[in-house]
Amino acid sequence: MQLRAIAIGLALCLGAGTALGCQSPEALRALPPGPGITPAPLPAAAASAPSDGVTPTDYRERLRPTPYGWPTRASWCVWIEPGATTGPAALWDQRWLGAVAAALASWEQVLPIRRAQEPGQAQILIWRRKPRLQNNRASHGRAELELVEVERSGQWQIEPLVTVAISPGQAQTAIQATALHELGHAFGLWGHSDQASDVMAVSPGAKPLLQLSPRDRATLGWLYRQPGLNSGGVRPAAGPALPAPGAN
Numbered sequence: 001m002q003l004r005a006i007a008i009g010l011a012l013c014l015g016a017g018t019a020l021g022c023q024s025p026e027a028l029r030a031l032p033p034g035p036g037i038t039p040a041p042l043p044a045a046a047a048s049a050p051s052d053g054v055t056p057t058d059y060r061e062r063l064r065p066t067p068y069g070w071p072t073r074a075s076w077c078v079w080i081e082p083g084a085t086t087g088p089a090a091l092w093d094q095r096w097l098g099a100v101a102a103a104l105a106s107w108e109q110v111l112p113i114r115r116a117q118e119p120g121q122a123q124i125l126i127w128r129r130k131p132r133l134q135n136n137r138a139s140h141g142r143a144e145l146e147l148v149e150v151e152r153s154g155q156w157q158i159e160p161l162v163t164v165a166i167s168p169g170q171a172q173t174a175i176q177a178t179a180l181h182e183l184g185h186a187f188g189l190w191g192h193s194d195q196a197s198d199v200m201a202v203s204p205g206a207k208p209l210l211q212l213s214p215r216d217r218a219t220l221g222w223l224y225r226q227p228g229l230n231s232g233g234v235r236p237a238a239g240p241a242l243p244a245p246g247a248n
Contacts, residue, residue, distance in 0.1 A: 021114065022077035022114050022115070022116035022117070022121040022122060023121055023152070024118065024120040024121050025120075025150035025151055025152055025159075026150075026151040026152065026153075026154075027150070027151040028148050028149065028150050028151075029148070029149045029151075029156075056215075057214075057215060057218050058215050058218040058219040058222055059191070059192075059193040059194065059195070059198070059200070059215060059219050060219055060222045060223070062191040062192060062193065062194065063189060063190060063191035063219070063223065064190050064191055065190075066145070066147060066229070068147060068158055068229050068230045069227055069228055069229045069230045070188060070223060070226045070227065070228055070229070071145060071147065071160040071188050071190070071228075071229060072160075072187075072188040072223060072224055072226070072228045072229075073123065073159070073160065073228070074112065075111075075112040075113070075114065076111060076112065076113045076114070076123055076124060076187065077113075077114050077115075077116040077121055077122040077123055077124070078104065078113055078114070078115060078116060078122055078123075078124045078126065079115070079116040079117075079118065079119045079121065079122035079124070079125050079126065080097065080100055080101070080104075080115070080126045081125075081126060081127050081128045082097075083096060083097050083128065092168060093128070093168075095172050095175075096128050096166070096168045096175055098172070099172045099173070099175035099176040099179060100126060100166060100175065100176070100179045102176050102210070103176050103177075103179035103180040103183055103210075104179070104183065106180055106210070106211060106212055107180075107183050107184075107187060107212075109212075110212070110217060110220060111187060111220075123159055123160055123161055123162065124162045124164060124183075124186045124187075125161075125162070125163050125164065126164045126166060126179070126183075127163065127164065127165050127166070128166065128168050129165050129166075129167070129168075130165070130167040130168075130169060131165040131167065132165075139167075140166070140167040140169075140170055140174070140175075140178045141164070141165060141166045141167065141178035141179065141181065141182040142164070142165050142182065143162055143163070143164045143182045143183075143185035143186050144162065144163045144164075145160055145161070145162050145185075145186075145190065146160075146161045146162075146163075147159070147160060147161070147229070148161050157229075158229040158230065159229070160188075160229070162185070162186040164179075164182045164183065164185075164186055166178055166179050166182060173208045173210065174208050176208065176210055177199075177204065177208035177209050177210060180199050180209065180210065180212075181199055181200060181204075181209075184199055184200045184216065184220075185200075187220070188220075188223050188224075189216075189219065189220065189223065193215065193216070193219075195213075195215060197209075197213055197215075198213045198215050198216050199211075199212050199213060199216050200216055200219070
């Protein structure tokens, strides 16, 4: 099995369709490098701030698509790194797993999600580890996106492949809040809200957020009404990748 991926410079931290079973693709292959990330095309009315001073109902203008379109799916398969069940590490591993599972359950309320038994079956891989430094900055969580072409039942299609690292070195509620935020990126919210009351806020507040806000839900609803990844064979010309939008 070959795996080649497009480097699109997306690394961020902190529904429609029917859910399908999680199956490994028959083959994977690379996409040619794209021109980087471009701002989402929005109607002028949606991109402008409200004139009456009312807080916008969503933050769609802060999201970024890939060169191949919005990295969404009709259904998702998620694999979570298993933990120890016996021995001295079991207590801490099970606490981490419980916090991550609680965060995933929040997203299961609004998206079709299945748990994969093997990493090769999943589009989202969640690892119990502290993210590596990025731009000399440490973080408790990070989501990183690649795009791959996969063959399923003889048909090639573009799919997102997201790696999520969640540090176990936090309080259990902090792990859950971190996982909730990073999974938001993984499910397509590649950007940050400017409101501290949103799970996808650019920086965490003093109190961990454990439930999606109305603005989180509204933004997700808008995103999943947009066209998904282009699987029709029309690919952008190769070009230099833009810097990643950041990590926190």
